[in-house]
């Protein structure tokens with residue numbers, strides 16, 4: 001029977017990456033996507049920008065919206081301080097199942113909590129279910145028309161504090177026009193665009209980094 005792309009990506013990780021070595025997992029996925037099949041991971045070029053923001057913020061709490069196959073999940077978690085926690089939301093059960101195995105292969109199970117379900121249901125439950133007061137860093141990489149509603153929901157739920165950083169993938173391609181318009185014109189955020197390329201291509205894309213001002 002036919003395998004899925006996430007299944008083939010996991011097979012590439014299990015074939016080429018070293019168990020317990022997160023950066024080798026990242027490298028194996030990038031190699032698979034460059035040499036075999038394109039996939040919608042943030043990728044190695046935008047991944048370097050992601051790395052620099054994670055290192056700068058040095059977050060104790062991270063929320064990722066849209067796990068997919070956990071490429072960015074593993075990339076972020078590999079840079080976190082010892083007691084930091086990353087919660088990643090994924091509502092497609094098949095993708096979640098693959099992502100769990102990628103996270104396990106990287107040996108990051110104690111830093112990463114993958115929660116299965118839609119962001120809209122889980123964002124309001126972060127405090128009661130996970131004891132999270134606020135997030136130091138949020139990585140938005142799920143359906144592009146959900147960036148804005150989920151950002152407003154995080155504001156309403158008090159999950160952002162003065163200095164919290166939102167980092168949004170794909171603000172050019174596929175694009176998140178309503179989110180960009182809101183975040184760049186809101187007096188409550190200080191935004192910065194990091195120009196790059198769509199993963200594994202020469203097409204323009206970029207990350208928008210926005211600091212919540214409280």
Ligand SMILES: CCCNc1ncnc2c1ncn2[C@@H]1O[C@H](/C=C/CNC(=O)c2cc(-c3ccc(F)cc3)cc(O)c2O)[C@@H](O)[C@H]1O
Nearest residue numbers: 040066068089090091092095118119141142143146173174
């Ligand atoms: C209820 C929907 C909103 N809430 C959600 N809550 C939890 N998980 C959610 C989710 N939305 C989507 N997801 C999951 O995130 C993932 C979706 C990511 C969407 N990403 C893209 O569409 C995307 C697409 C491209 C892309 C760019 C150019 C192109 F020609 C084709 C594709 C590039 C990217 O970097 C992308 O991130 C899936 O695993 C999905 O199941």
Ligand SMILES: [Mg+2]
Nearest residue numbers: 042141169170
């Ligand atoms: Mg993306």
